[in-house]
Amino acid sequence: MTRIPVLFIYDEPYDEIYCATNLSESDALEITMSTIEETVKKRFNCDKFDKESYKKALVNMTIYYDFAPVF
Numbered sequence: 001m002t003r004i005p006v007l008f009i010y011d012e013p014y015d016e017i018y019c020a021t022n023l024s025e026s027d028a029l030e031i032t033m034s035t036i037e038e039t040v041k042k043r044f045n046c047d048k049f050d051k052e053s054y055k056k057a058l059v060n061m062t063i064y065y066d067f068a069p070v071f
Contacts (some may be wrong), residue, residue: 003067004067004070004071005021005024005025005067006064006065006066006067007023007028007032007063007065008062008063008064009061009064010061011035011061012060012061012062013031014039018031018035021068030064032063036040036061039061040057043057050064
């Protein structure tokens with residue numbers, strides 16, 4: 001059985017789901033950070049990195065990265 005990497009991000013306040021498959025760990029990190037940045041801009045109207053805003057955004061996000069079986 002083959003396994004491929006899967007990234008799943010659920011942004012609860014906006015009810016948005018992001019999903020990507022067959023990507024490297026660095027690509028998964030880039031997508032995750034972009035999603036968090038986008039959420040911070042929408043929710044807190046903040047363009048610069050702000051540790052507290054990122055923490056607040058992460059509270060309502062589900063981020064899952066693992067390997068899923070392919071049949």
